[in-house]
Amino acid sequence: MANTGTKEITYEDLKALLGKSQSLFLVDVRTKEEVDKGNIPGSVHIPVDAIETALAMNPEEFKTKYGVNKPPLGAPELVFHCQMGKRGGMATSKAHELGYVNARNFTGGYKEWSEKEGK
Template sequence: MLRARRGRLGALFLQLAVAARTMAGAPTVSLPELRSLLASGQARLIDVRSREEVAAGTIPGALNIPVSELESALQMEPAAFQALYSAEKPKREDENLIFFCQVGKRGSQATQLARGLGYTGARNYAGAYREWLEKDG
């Protein structure tokens, strides 16, 4: 019995360690790079904060898809996505699909989720909305 428990705990610990490493390894974009991509129209920006947070302000041009909805949103048919979010659904091959949140954690989670679904150009704006406000707000 003890051995079985230890085995389950060991497996859980391993899963958590892998998840932590994966989150830490999320591809990121810096503020100067983000500004450049936005200025040239080469970035697709997705704010994964709640609708209430976004109502208080967001980065101009960002599409709001709360992180709790992201997995289902990225798996929708393009027409359903368009109807729900009033925007074109990102394509798996899109470069510079950039996620952000308030401080970086949900943006990192969103980036890993999107990459897991085949969105190879997904990256996290690690500075998040907090940095944007400090530098641009």
């Protein structure tokens, strides 16, 4: 596993988390149009330009808007991804600024995921 000091996570690490972690909170920060073409199972869609607002919401607002419980600040497995890594990195940095100390970016993004998953 990647240590929590890093802000990045690999495809292999993400695959392992998807298989065993009950606490994984995976956020897809791509546009709706991109998500409509395919997504990583279990991911929550929050566009990159809405990340700061979403993570600043109170838990009830977040649940109403996104249909899932808001991750706590100390969420052990908070992972962001986009298509190829850049927007995921921006979202990860924003989450760190807001106090999500364990937030990480899946740098390969949906592009790497779909290639390795044969989508």
